[in-house]
Every structure is written in structure tokens, then in C-alpha cells.
Amino acid sequence: MNAHAPIPTADAGCGVTIRQERGQRAVFCGLTGIVWLHRKIQDAFFLVVGSRTCAHLIQSAAGVMIFAEPRFATAIIDERDLAGLADMNEELDRVTRRLIERRPDIRLLFLVGSCPSEVIKLDLPRAAQRLSQSFAPDVRVLSYSGSGIETTFTQGEDACLAALVPELPRTAAEAAPSLLVVGALADVVEDQFARLFAEMGLEHVAFLPARRAGAMPAVGPNTRILLAQPFLADTARALEARGATRLPAPFPLGAEGTTAWLRAAADAFDVEPGRFADATAPGLRRAEQALAPYRALLGGRRVFFFPDSQLELPLARFLSREMGATLIEVGTPYLHRGHMAPELALLPAGTEVVEGQSLDAQMDRCRTARPDLTVCGLGLANPLEAEGLATKWSIELLFTPIQGYDQAGDLAELFARPLVRRTRLEV
Amino acid sequence: MQLTLWTYEGPPHIGAMRVATAMRGLHYVLHAPQGDTYADLLFTMIERRDARPPVTYTTFQARDLGADTAAIFQTAVSDAYARFRPEAMIVGASCTAELIQDDPGGLARALDLPIPVIPLELPAYQKKENWGASETFYRLVRALAGPKAEPAPRAGRRPLCNILGPTALGFRHRDDLVEIEKLLGALGIDVNVVAPWGASPADLGRLSAADFNVVLYPEIARAAAQHLQKTFGQPMVETVPIGVGATIRFVEEVAALANVDPAPVLAGAPSRLPWYSRSVDSTYLTGKRVFIFGDATHALAIARVAAAELGFKVVGLGTYTREFAREVRAEAALHGIEATITDDYLDVEAAIQAAGAELVLGTQMERHIAKRLGVPCAVISAPIHVQDFPARHSPKMGFEGANVLFDTLVHPLMMGLEEHLLGMFREDAEFHDGAAPSHLPRHGTAPSVPAAVEPAAPAIEIPLTAPPSDDAPAAWEASAEKELKKIPFFVRGKARANTERFARERALSRITVETLYDAKAHFGR
Numbered sequence: 001m002n003a004h005a006p007i008p009t010a011d012a013g014c015g016v017t018i019r020q021e022r023g024q025r026a027v028f029c030g031l032t033g034i035v036w037l038h039r040k041i042q043d044a045f046f047l048v049v050g051s052r053t054c055a056h057l058i059q060s061a062a063g064v065m066i067f068a069e070p071r072f073a074t075a076i077i078d079e080r081d082l083a084g085l086a087d088m089n090e091e092l093d094r095v096t097r098r099l100i101e102r103r104p105d106i107r108l109l110f111l112v113g114s115c116p117s118e119v120i121k122l123d124l125p126r127a128a129q130r131l132s133q134s135f136a137p138d139v140r141v142l143s144y145s146g147s148g149i150e151t152t153f154t155q156g157e158d159a160c161l162a163a164l165v166p167e168l169p170r171t172a173a174e175a176a177p178s179l180l181v182v183g184a185l186a187d188v189v190e191d192q193f194a195r196l197f198a199e200m201g202l203e204h205v206a207f208l209p210a211r212r213a214g215a216m217p218a219v220g221p222n223t224r225i226l227l228a229q230p231f232l233a234d235t236a237r238a239l240e241a242r243g244a245t246r247l248p249a250p251f252p253l254g255a256e257g258t259t260a261w262l263r264a265a266a267d268a269f270d271v272e273p274g275r276f277a278d279a280t281a282p283g284l285r286r287a288e289q290a291l292a293p294y295r296a297l298l299g300g301r302r303v304f305f306f307p308d309s310q311l312e313l314p315l316a317r318f319l320s321r322e323m324g325a326t327l328i329e330v331g332t333p334y335l336h337r338g339h340m341a342p343e344l345a346l347l348p349a350g351t352e353v354v355e356g357q358s359l360d361a362q363m364d365r366c367r368t369a370r371p372d373l374t375v376c377g378l379g380l381a382n383p384l385e386a387e388g389l390a391t392k393w394s395i396e397l398l399f400t401p402i403q404g405y406d407q408a409g410d411l412a413e414l415f416a417r418p419l420v421r422r423t424r425l426e427v
Numbered sequence: 428m429q430l431t432l433w434t435y436e437g438p439p440h441i442g443a444m445r446v447a448t449a450m451r452g453l454h455y456v457l458h459a460p461q462g463d464t465y466a467d468l469l470f471t472m473i474e475r476r477d478a479r480p481p482v483t484y485t486t487f488q489a490r491d492l493g494a495d496t497a498a499i500f501q502t503a504v505s506d507a508y509a510r511f512r513p514e515a516m517i518v519g520a521s522c523t524a525e526l527i528q529d530d531p532g533g534l535a536r537a538l539d540l541p542i543p544v545i546p547l548e549l550p551a552y553q554k555k556e557n558w559g560a561s562e563t564f565y566r567l568v569r570a571l572a573g574p575k576a577e578p579a580p581r582a583g584r585r586p587l588c589n590i591l592g593p594t595a596l597g598f599r600h601r602d603d604l605v606e607i608e609k610l611l612g613a614l615g616i617d618v619n620v621v622a623p624w625g626a627s628p629a630d631l632g633r634l635s636a637a638d639f640n641v642v643l644y645p646e647i648a649r650a651a652a653q654h655l656q657k658t659f660g661q662p663m664v665e666t667v668p669i670g671v672g673a674t675i676r677f678v679e680e681v682a683a684l685a686n687v688d689p690a691p692v693l694a695g696a697p698s699r700l701p702w703y704s705r706s707v708d709s710t711y712l713t714g715k716r717v718f719i720f721g722d723a724t725h726a727l728a729i730a731r732v733a734a735a736e737l738g739f740k741v742v743g744l745g746t747y748t749r750e751f752a753r754e755v756r757a758e759a760a761l762h763g764i765e766a767t768i769t770d771d772y773l774d775v776e777a778a779i780q781a782a783g784a785e786l787v788l789g790t791q792m793e794r795h796i797a798k799r800l801g802v803p804c805a806v807i808s809a810p811i812h813v814q815d816f817p818a819r820h821s822p823k824m825g826f827e828g829a830n831v832l833f834d835t836l837v838h839p840l841m842m843g844l845e846e847h848l849l850g851m852f853r854e855d856a857e858f859h860d861g862a863a864p865s866h867l868p869r870h871g872t873a874p875s876v877p878a879a880v881e882p883a884a885p886a887i888e889i890p891l892t893a894p895p896s897d898d899a900p901a902a903w904e905a906s907a908e909k910e911l912k913k914i915p916f917f918v919r920g921k922a923r924a925n926t927e928r929f930a931r932e933r934a935l936s937r938i939t940v941e942t943l944y945d946a947k948a949h950f951g952r
Contacts, residue, residue, distance in 0.1 A: 024503065025486040029462025049428075051522035051551060056437040057465045063812075075428045079552040082526075091428040098430060115460040115523035118489070148462025149489040149523070360510060379467030379479065386477035 015349030018335065023358025026379050027308060027333055028395075029148030030156025031114060032061045036398060037160055038071045040184040043107040043213050046072040047099065048146070049092065049124060050114030071106070073099065077116055092127055093134075100139060107138070108213035110160060113145035140213065142167065152333040154231040154309045154398065157184060161208060164216060165238035168208075171220030178204035179265055180217055180244065182236070183229030186401035187211070192283075193228075193252075193404060196262060199279035200271045208235075219244050224268050226261065228252060228403060230343070231310040233336045250342040252403045253311075253411060254318035255287035260342070283405030290409025291322060297416040299324035304371035306380060307331035307357050308394040313343045315375070315397065320348050323412060327351050328369045331362065373419060390418045433772045433792055435747035435810055439549035440521045441466055442559025446567065447517060448480040448595035452627035453567075454513035456504045458496070458531050459521035461486040473813050474596055483507040485524075497529045504535050508542070515543040515571065515628035517563065522551035543628065545570045555770075557646045557722065557748060560594055564623055565650040571631040575659050581638070586616045586685035589637045589661075592648035593624035598725070598809040599823045600624065603643060606825030607668065610678060611641075613692045616685050635659045639684045643667070643824070644724050646748055669728035670736055671698050671829045698826035700833045704737055715840065718743035718784035720767065720775055720793055721808025723751030725823070727758050729788055729807045732832060734762065743767060743782040745775065772796065786840060791815075803839035901930040903938045910940045925950045 031054055034046040048054050055074035062070065075095045080086045092111075100106060109131070111124045124143040131141040144163040146156040161182065171178065179202055181193060190207055197205045206217030221243035227236060230251050240246060249264035250257045259280055266276045303325045305312040312332045319325040327348065335355040337344075347353075354362070366374060367387065374384055374391045381391040392415055402411040440457060447455040448470050457463070464484050470476045485503045487496050504518060518531040532546025545566055549559050590607060593600035601624075608618060619637035620630045640655055640663040642648045652663040662684055668677035675693060682689035696702065703709060717739040719730050723746045733739040744759040745767025746752070752768045759766035767778045776796045779787055787797040787804040791811050797804030806815055807823075822828040903911070914922050922943070929946035930938050 024484055025461050026464045026467065026484075027461060027486075028465055029460070031462070032465075052431075052434060052436075052438045052555065053440075053463065053522050053551070055431045055434045056441065057462070059434060060465055060469060070432075073430055073432045076431050077428060077552065079550070081428055082552055086428075088428070095428050095430045115462070116526060119492070119523055119526045147489075148460040149487065149492065152461065360506070377468070378472050379464055380471075382471040382475060382477060383479045 016344050016347050016351045016353055018353045018355060021354050021356045021358045021361070023356075024360065025152075025333070025357045026306070026359050026377055027357070028061070028153040028377070029057070029115070030146035030151025030153065030159060031058060031112060031148075032153055033146060033156025033160060034058065034072045034112065035062050037157055037184060037209070040211065041108065041209050041213060042211055043105060044071060044110060045099070045103060045106045045108070046110045046112055047096065048072070048074040048112045048114055049117045049122065050074055050077065050112075051116045052076055054114045054116075071103070077120075082120070088122055089127060089130075092122075093131065096131055096141075100135060107140065109135075109139055109141045110163070111141065111143040112156075112160075113143065113147055115147040115149050118145060118147045118149060140167070152307075154229070154311070155233075155334070157229070158232050158234050161232065162234040162238045164209065165219070165235060165242065168216055168242070169218040170242075171218040171222055173220070175218075175220065175222050176204055177222045177224060177269065178206065178218075179269065180206050180208055180219065180223050180225045180239070182208045182225050182227050182232055182239070184209055185228055185403060189401045189403050189407060192406055196279055196283065197265065200262075200266055200269075200276055202265065202269055202271070224265070226265050227339060228261075229311075230314055230336070230339060231334075233334075233339065236339065248339075248342055250317065250346060251311075251314040253314045253408075254322045255284055255291060255405060255408050256322055256346075257314060257318060258287070258403070258405050258408070259284060280405075287405040287408040290406075291412055294409070294412035294416045295323055297419055298412065300326065301372040301419070302326045302328050302369070303415075304328045304366050304369060304374045305330045305332075306362065306366075306374070306376035306394070307333040307354070308375075308377055309398060310334060310336075311394075311397055312375070313340055313347070313353070316351070317343055317346045318411065319415065320351075321346060322408075323415075325373075328371050329354055329362075329365060331355075331357060333357070373415060375415075390422055392418050431771075435770050435772075435790065435792065436556035437466070437469075438522055438551050439554045439556060439559025439562070440519060440551065441469070442556040442561070443517065443519060443547055443549060443563040444470070444480055444482055445556075445560050445594040445596045446563040446623045447482060448476070449593065449597075449623040450481075450626050450628075452514040452629070453481060454507050454511050454516050455480075455482045456500070456507050456516060456518045456531070456535070457482055457484050457521055458500050458503075458519065458524035458529060459484045459486065460523045461488050463521050463523075470595055473811075474816050475813070476595070480595070481511065481513070487524075492527065496524075496527055497534055500529055500531060501534050501538060504538055504540070504544075508538075508540050513542065513628075515545065515567075516540070517545045517547055517567070519547035519549055520551075525551050543570055558750065560647045561650050564591075564594075564647060565654060567623075567628070568631060568634065568651040569654055571628050572634040572655065573632070573658070574635070576633070576636040581686070586639075586687065587619045587637045588616055588681070588685070589619050589634055589640045589655075590621045591640055591642050591652055592644035593621065594644075594647060595624075596809070597644065597647075598722075598811055598815065599821060599828075600644075602820050602822035603824040603828065605820065606822045606827055607641065607643065610668075610674075610692065610825055611681070614678065614682055614685065614687050614689065616681065616687065635661070637661060639663060639681075641681065646723055646751060667724050667728050668824045669725070669828060670732035670832065671700050671826070672735060673728060673731065674698070674825055674829065698829040700736060700829040703833050709738075709837070712837065712840070713738045715739045715786055716742040716782065716784050717786045717788060718779050718782050718793075719807070720745045720747075720787075720789040722746060723748040723755055725808035726755060727751075729832075730758055730762065732829075733788065733836070736829075737833070737836060739786070742784055743778055745769065745778065776800075786836075788836065805835045805839050807835075900927040901935050901938050901942075904940075907938045907940050907943050910943055922947070 081088045111128050113124050128141045128143040142163045144159040210216045219242050223244035225239050225244050226247050247264045247268050249261045252258040252261040312330050316327050316330045320327050329352045331354045374389050375394050378393050381393045384391050401407050470480045483503050485499050518535045535544045593604050640652045640661050642652045642663050642665045655661045664680045666677045668674040678689045717733050726746045730741050730744050734741050741762040746755045747770040756766045772792050787793050788807045790808050794804050926943050926946040
């Protein structure tokens, strides 16, 4: 689904080198997306069809959240299923029925494919169709793949949202142009953006995913989509297939990114420049004020990004342009040339972008460069700290509200905190 | 298929990682899809290790499926050998790679590396983490321990033993090892090899030089120790030294095997647990209903400590380790109960509720169940979160381990009793909602006491005008009510409830002073 044919090494045309690397990858699989997605869609349940490893992964990623009656679980394939002693489709139906009986509040059920279910070619889309019919009209059942062989970390959200797109209602042909903001955002951030668009005078603004299964937005040829997250390749393609038009923009990280992102929508809806300035001025002023103290801490710091979420390019752009940091290497698990074009155009000339990973080689480059700050996953963070490198663990950037004006200071603080901590500790 | 939210154990390759990460000079090449590297962070975050586990993953993706994955595996093995120069390697497949049927052992053998490369067969759809650790350790010992070393004659030298079982991500393995080495040292016994913890493949080659083996965690090291017993005739001690009694038995067994005198080690009062448990402050622990669940080693050992050393009543005992179900069932029978053998936390929750436990001793999961049920709890077994890999010395084994156990098992109860008092005597001046816990110092001004003391729990007062019904309590006569007030405040609520129950069962319409004392005589234990 998300495995893309390698594109030959190309210069993006703005002095940024993009290199591809293959080898061992230290990244999460797409199942991890469930951990934040289930909190966003409040009446959805995510049932992974996989192995004990999948259940163990989600448990490790979800931490203590697993006990608060979360809306996700794993149907563990066992040897009886594999040996053909049990009909796997019947087993899946049985497990799902038991689940729906226990959780009658569920309106939308996602069957989430894993590496084992993909490799044995269990037909989850068909199972979803079958179960949808048997639970209609109370529960809709959809499927997508969050397997490691096909998705990396945040691509799980992409696959999930892309599965929702064909189900979205169609807008009337004569409907007024509408704006659809795509990508799961923290509720507080979503509300801030909704207010900003309202102040600009945009009347028809919706968010995908919606907070409830029954309230998903409509889509059609009059829909303009604005991606709030950089990892939504398949979702954007599915929306475009339904006639929607994507508005190219950098991503709303930092003051500059947020303004440019909002401006893309304002321009598409012919918002008068004065009105745009009035709507954005207070946020911009607050963001500038919040960012100022962190410039002294982050300015001139040399930063190295390991690949993780596809947020690396916009984050690097924010750190370099707004905080004055120097970029050593920006790793990303996957780079969508089209969606990233506005970001690439803003990166300083000479930035080394590496798509994919060969873990040991990349760690060698990192050790040689001895960056002031290394952004990486939790499997690498403590080992690099033990080698004397300051690190910022990257997963936090997915769970913390970081988009928009009023989170710009928090975003800078996330990077500044490990550096501040090192100056404080005397042991 | 099994519907699972929480799993007590990871897949078997996590067990193999625990063995590899515990050792030095060993590298594990795991044929696994992208994403399985999540397991690294169990070691770097939960155990706070300062280096990556010695594991190379092939992290294949969908585009690699087909003939490519075997080549990727071979490249990973060669690269890992070239980079890390290990003394030996283990190779195997995770659950997905098991399905694509590359043969890690054969592929690695074809590379003809100049070191031992040991293939692991870990059936991911049948077995789990602890089995994986045991199997990996057994395979390593089988491949690397030999040939038989002729031990020097016993006369004129100190006895020599191996300590088997401690791994990475083990519950208190680090500190247990310190205690056991201290005990053996005090007995005059030398340690030949500790494994897997800190051992190199070369160290495993020296295993046969020891006189006997000490198995600390049977679910991890029993298979390897049995192999050593069969191959080299090394006897093993399998008594798990958790608790005072078990530690004494352990010392005696080890001393007998080593032909040394245990008396000096057992002399005096090597643990504070016995005196603490006998001190009158502990009297209220008598008969406390305790539910115990965990891995087999800890569940079995803690059940004995709870019953024989703290005077609790074991009302529930269980394990998620199916391999040791027989032992746990036998132990449960000694307590007159049926064991809970399950890996479904909902079954455990139901069993805890059914048993009416006053204290739960279990894993991280039971901690959350207990929190939900409002029952005190202590953690005695993996799986565990980061707080149970403490910075301080905190063993479970040996005499110091017994001290730690006493504190760990009693502390939540102290807290429980205090909370109970706060709930029951909300109306008393010293026990109200705003009162700080007694073990916390007050800062500055005392917390404000509600000016007008509200009558407690009006909800349970039955209005006098209520229509009479079968279970309406009898009315208290004023004199009886006054007598009730003389009963110490911490048992007053119970006395009231018992008296009303007594009156109800006998259909008495009024409660007199006589009724109060009749009930007391009836219910008194």
C-alpha cells in the first residue's frame, strides 16, 4: 500500500540533496498509529489481526493507557488458524461478534492488517464487508493495513484515513466550495484552527478524521484539502480521486509554517489580505513572543534527525529558519516529493536529506558529526546519551500538540529541554 | 484466534533477546519485518540500558518479499559479523519470518563464518517469551558447553558452582544475583560462571568445570541445568531462595552439595523479617486475604512467604506460566484453593473479585486491576514497568530480599488501613476528607477542618417514614445507640452492621443494649 518504487536520487532543485539509503531500519510499524487515532475517533474500535508480537508492540507503545478501557485489541492468530484446523474467517467473525457484544457503544470497527495477516493473505477487506453487512446498521466495519512490511509509524494513520475516504458522503454538485483539513490533530489545535478559519470568513470548514464516526465530512469536486500532517500520501490521493483539490502548503509547525499553511487556504478562498492579517496577527504575535526565549538556546545548535514519522523535514525547517539551528542530516522514512515540495523549498541550501535508513551506517555518521541535539526513537536515545550526545525522543512529537501559533513555543521547548537539562545536571 | 488486550508475555524471540542482551560477545540476527525493532526500547527504556541490545534485524518490507528476503538475511548476518566481531551468533525468525519460511540456520551456515552460529527454532504461534528465553539458553549451553573439564580434586580447593538464570529484563535479577553471590561467598563457595547475565560464549565453554549448578529462575534455566546434569553429572539446586524459609533451605542444600557447614551463615538473625513479623504491630496482618498471581517462580515462592512468614491467608494463587501449571496447582491445593492458570487478565480480574482479596500481589496488570477494585497491591513478578527497575538495591532473594519483601508486602496495607479509617470516620475531627496522610508532614497551617461537621453518609440512613419491608433494619433504642458510641471508633461501623444483621435475621423490631451484646457474642471470632 505504501511501499513505493524507489525514485532515483534527485536534486529537488533548491540546493537540497536527497539521498536514499537501504538497510536495517529502526522504526515503528503503522500499528502504532492506533494509539493516537483511537483517542481521536471516539466511537471507533481498532482490532489488529496479527500475532502476539503485534499485541506486545501495542502494549509497549500504549504504556499505561492500555488499562483505561482503550478501544483497541489484537485478535492473535494461533497455530490452529495456521494449520487450517480452524477456519480463519469464521474465527475472525466469532472474535468480532464477541467484541461487539462486549462494547455496544462502538459504531466503527477497523480491522487492522499486520505483517502475519498480510503474509498469509488473509482477506481483511472482504471480511470487513461481510461483517459490515451482518452488523448493519449499528456498526460499520472497515479495514486497512498497519503492517511493518507496508507502513512505517505514521503511515498507519494515512492507511486508516484512506480507508475512510470511500465511505465519506458526497457533497452536492452545486455545493459551495469547502475546506477539508486532513490529519488527526489534538482537539485543542483543531479548535484553534477552526476559530482562525472562521475569523477569515471561511464558512465551510471540516476536519478529517471527525471526532465521531457518524460525523465524517463530505467530499466532492468543490472540496479543497489542506494537509495538516506530512504523512498522508494515500489519503490525499484517495480524496483527489473523489474530485477534491489539494492546496500545496508547508505544514503548520512554527509561526512561519502556520502562517504559510493558513495563507494557502486564504488564497484558495480569496480572503482579502487585510482580513487575513487581522485574523492571524494575534496568534503570530503570541507565537513570536513564545519563541523568542528559545532562540538563544537553539540558535547555532547542530541537529541530526533519525527517520521516524515524516515530520522530520517540517521540523528541520522550523528549527533552522525560526530557531537558527544548523542541520547536519535530516532522515525521513519516506519522502513524498509532491507534498514536501513547499518544505524542501524552505530548507537551507546544502541540507542533507536521507530517505530510508541503514541504521549502523547512520549511527556512525551521527557519532562522527557529534551533533548538539539528535532527534531519534526510544531504542536509540539512551544508548546515544550514554555516548555523550544530547537526544530528543521523537515519539513525543506525535503525542504532544505542536501545530499552530499557540503551540509554537511548546514545540521549541521540546527541543530546548534536553539541552537545558544537560546544563543543570552536575552529576 | 484469541482476543487479547493485554499480554503477560511477549513472543518467544523477546525471550531470546533477553538472553542475548544479558550476555557479552554474542550477537543475535533476527529475521523480522520492519517495525519489530520496537523490542529494543524494552531494554533501553524499561531497563534503562545504556547500549542497544546486540540484535540486528533484517527489517524486510513488502517490496522485499519473494526471493529477496533470504539474501537480505545473509547480508545482515555477514554485516553484523564484520561490524561486531562476536564470539558466537544466534540466528532465528520472528513470527512473520516464520511464515515466509526462509531457513535462518541453513542460510547462516552457508556463509561459513569462523564462529559458532546457533540456529533457534522459536515457534511464535505456540510459545511465548519465557519459553523463548529457556530454549535459547538451553541451545547456547548445548552448543557451547563442552567438552567435559576434569575438575581438580576437591581436596585442597574451595567448591565451585555456576549460577544460572538471570537475564536482561528480569524482575530484580540484577540485585538477586548480588545477594546470592554474597551467600555463596559466605559459605566459602566460588562462582565459576554466572549465565546468561554477563557471560560470554567462552564463559559458557567453562560451565563444566563447576561442581554443581544453582538454578535461580527455573522457567529460564531448568532446561539448561538438566542438560548439564545429564552431560556432565553436575547436580543442581532448584530451591528458589525467596523468603526466609526458602533461603535457609537453599543455604542448607547448597552447603550439602558443596560439603561445607551452613551453620555460620544461618547463625544469628540474618533477616529482620522474622522479628518484624512477630512484633505486635504485625498482628493485624493475621489472616489478611491475599491473592497472588505472577510467573511461576515468584507466585510459588511468594505464596509460601505470605502464608508462613507473614501469616496471611492465601485465597487465590495463579500463574500465566503454563509450563509450571502442575507445580502451581499442587501449591494451591496446600492452601485449599484451586489455582488460576490463565493468560487472560479478565479471568484474573474475575478470580480476584470472587476471592474477595484484601491484598493483591501480582504483576503490573494486577496493580491496575487492584487499583480499579480499590484493593491494596504490591508487584512481585514481571511484566513490570520502569519503576520496578529501581536505582536502589532491591533484591527479592536471600535474607536482604526477605527484608525487602516484608516492606513491599506490608506497605500498601498500611496505606490501605489508613485509607479505610479515613473513609469510615469522615465525621471525626482527625479523619476528614481534608486531612493529610499521617506519614506526611504538615506544612504551615493545619488543614482546615470543616467548620460544621456534617453527619456522616446520610445516604445510608433509612428514613423512619419508610414503609416497612423485610430488610428494613430494626430501630435502635436510644440506650443502645449510646452504648454503640462507647465502642472504639475503628470497629463501630462493623458493630453497627453486625448488630442490624443479627436483628434482621431474628426479625427483631428494636435493638436494645442486650441485642448489641448478643450480636457481639454471635459474630465474635
